[in-house]
Amino acid sequence: MELSDAIEVVQELLVAAQTFGRQAAARTKSSTFGVGTVSIDFDGGARSVVGGAGGAVLGRHIVLTVGPRWPSALAKSGCARYVQFVSTKSTEMCLDLPLYESIEFAHSPLVLVAAQINFEEVGEDVQHAQARDMQKSMPPEWTVLQNAPQFRTTLTPTGAVNEPKRSAYRLGTADGAWSLVINPDSVTLETRSYRSWDDMFEKLTTIAAAVAGVFDPAQILRVGVRYVDQVPLPDGRDSWQGLIPDSLLGAGLHPVLGQAIVGSEQRHLLQIDDQARCLVRHGMMADERQRPGGVYLLDYDVFNEHPSPFDVQKVRDVADRLHSYAGSLFRVCLTDELYAILRG
Incomplete structure (x- = not known):
């Protein structure tokens, strides 16, 4: 059609x-x-x-x-x-974002993409047999299986208390491009070799189905996706003015302080709709040549913490919406000039 x-x-x-x-x-x-x-x-x-x-x-x-x-x-x-048209329950938008458009960037600044599914704790530890069952549910390139114990420290009025370590496992692909950390209450998919949302969406769907089969959790407690971009300062430019909106640059535009900023970081918690939020971290950092402000960090952690019965399709729907929000947020944090440079 x-x-x-x-x-x-x-x-x-x-x-x-x-x-x-x-x-x-x-x-x-x-x-x-x-x-x-x-x-x-x-x-x-x-x-x-x-x-x-x-x-x-x-x-x-x-x-x-x-x-x-x-x-x-x-x-x-x-x-x-x-x-495809699917009717779901209403979603009240709190942030007027532009329509998300899937674009393949010639100069993608992505350095890390992650997706996480949280559910109720299904035990104090992940057993080796459970990790193996998860591995068997994955495509054949997921050949790496390693123990990855988790350590927790709780702050109390009398000081820090170290809790007993919990057994967890890490799965990985043979080429090292993808990893999956399996905890008793969450799974986290990560990659530094992101190609497309379709690719990651397929992997996340497989993982959600594996969690349902191996752990059989009752609830989804949180779904999150995270995109970390490190945008290099384009050749011929000595500042981010005109590339990042002035409203985000803050002290970087100060006539005195702006010249001395070695690094900066701002954090904003955004309410996107009635269920989704985003923790945005952004600011200037040194590049590989240690030039102050040579890289601009844009880090979007978009999540939904509204509990619902565990359902693979629900995970898919929520993750897909969060991905769209992350893409729209990325666009509004760039000027048209920088967007054109990255798009190529």
């Missing part, structure tokens, strides 16, 4: 919107990879939401993605491309 064909499907959704007294209009947009989107803009107070791998909700918008990997009952039979 080509992007123009998807509009016919969208008409049904527009009619449904009128039923609830909402004025709506559809518009289209194309992306780098030939995967398009259909966006439905609602008037104020709209509460319609789409979720899953083929859609996202962003404020007063419904965004449908047209691509080869999302079959749907709404798609016409025999079509090469499909549209």
